[in-house]
Amino acid sequence: MGVSRPERVSLHDAAERLGVHYMTVYHYVRTGRLPAQRHGATWSVALDDLEALRARAPGGRARPAVPRPSRLADRLVAGDEGGAWRVVEDAMASGRDPAAVHTEIVVPALRQIGDRWARGELSIADEHRASVIAARLVGRLGPRFARRGRHRGTVVLGAVAGERHALPGAILADLLRGRGFEVLDLGVDTPAASFVETAHTADRLVAVLVGATSTGHDAALREVVELLHEAGTGARVLVGGRAVDDLEAARRLGADAWSGASAADALAAVERLAREPASGA
Ligand code: B12
Numbered sequence: 001m002g003v004s005r006p007e008r009v010s011l012h013d014a015a016e017r018l019g020v021h022y023m024t025v026y027h028y029v030r031t032g033r034l035p036a037q038r039h040g041a042t043w044s045v046a047l048d049d050l051e052a053l054r055a056r057a058p059g060g061r062a063r064p065a066v067p068r069p070s071r072l073a074d075r076l077v078a079g080d081e082g083g084a085w086r087v088v089e090d091a092m093a094s095g096r097d098p099a100a101v102h103t104e105i106v107v108p109a110l111r112q113i114g115d116r117w118a119r120g121e122l123s124i125a126d127e128h129r130a131s132v133i134a135a136r137l138v139g140r141l142g143p144r145f146a147r148r149g150r151h152r153g154t155v156v157l158g159a160v161a162g163e164r165h166a167l168p169g170a171i172l173a174d175l176l177r178g179r180g181f182e183v184l185d186l187g188v189d190t191p192a193a194s195f196v197e198t199a200h201t202a203d204r205l206v207a208v209l210v211g212a213t214s215t216g217h218d219a220a221l222r223e224v225v226e227l228l229h230e231a232g233t234g235a236r237v238l239v240g241g242r243a244v245d246d247l248e249a250a251r252r253l254g255a256d257a258w259s260g261a262s263a264a265d266a267l268a269a270v271e272r273l274a275r276e277p278a279s280g281a
Pocket residue numbers: 107110111112113114115117118124127128131135157158159162163164165166167168169170171172209210211212213214215239240241242259260261262263264266
């Protein structure tokens with residue numbers, strides 16, 4: 001006695017009080033935004049928690065807060081594709097555009113998963129399962145980056161032979177598409193000659209981005225850069241990705257420039273090149 005227990009209501013009541021559909025409240029519960037208790041087949045929520053949710057939303061209506069990357073990381077690791085996609089939807093409902101979903105939520109979530117793997121908290125199997133779902137999310141978001149009208153020039157992008165991290169390139173490709181560039185994404189494990197072949201076919205080539213995420217691919221990076229320069233494509237060759245530390249490392253690999261430490265850096269580097277007249281050929 002003496003401790004007052006918070007009053008609880010059903011999800012239908014909660015939906016009415018928030019002025020949203022029942023499924024929206026159910027979604028809040030499933031994604032952890034609204035604490036709930038299960039009694040058999042039904043759920044109840046505390047009025048205090050409902051008020052806290054309402055207080056976070058402008059106008060008193062339950063507008064989702066920007067989800068934390070850890071929420072996405074948890075859903076990815078749990079193998080919960082539906083829950084992971086709901087995190088993306090919540091981010092967009094909270095006003096984030098698809099580019100911000102990538103840079104503020106998907107990329108940090110993937111990095112958290114890598115850190116957890118490095119600390120021994122996740123197995124390689126966990127990481128594989130999580131990245132398959134992440135790839136599906138990236139695929140679902142892809143069409144939202146399409147731009148109409150004449151493109152601003154072409155970027156050829158790919159990860160070198162031996163490199164299997166596909167997500168960094170796929171994400172960067174979409175961010176570039178969102179800025180109006182045509183992107184020819186060669187994916188991972190790309191033979192050096194394929195970069196050259198693709199660069200030759202590109203319409204108004206702005207740059208070739210050659211990347212590696214895990215270390216140990218310097219020889220392959222150098223080979224691609226050399227071949228591109230020798231082939232007379234006229235391409236400005238940028239190397240980047242997590243495995244290339246800085247401009248000095250990029251120069252040692254023979255590149256014209258470094259694409260930077262983040263997606264934002266890479267976008268800025270390509271934007272700069274797009275404003276300059278093309279060199280040579
Ligand atoms: C998912 C993942 C995998 C998946 C990849 C699945 C896929 N389809 O992509 C799988 C399970 C296959 C995998 C395998 C391995 N992985 Co792994 N992986 C990751 C993880 C968790 C996320 C990678 C990712 O997508 N990151 C998010 C991206 C978007 O961020 P980003 O790398 O910073 O990329 C941005 C910039 O680099 C930038 N960028 C700038 N310029 C350019 C230019 C180009 C051309 C590109 C492409 C990008 C780019 O654009 C990107 C977009 O923002 C990372 C952890 C981490 N910190 O990233 C480990 C990580 C990269 N993996 C690691 C390792 C060790 C491995 C394995 C050796 C062992 C393992 N863990 O299974 C193998 C090796 C595979 C190989 N030979 O290539 C290490 C690498 C350490 C190192 N020093 O090399 C990391 C850092 C984990 C860790 N904490 O140690 N991995």
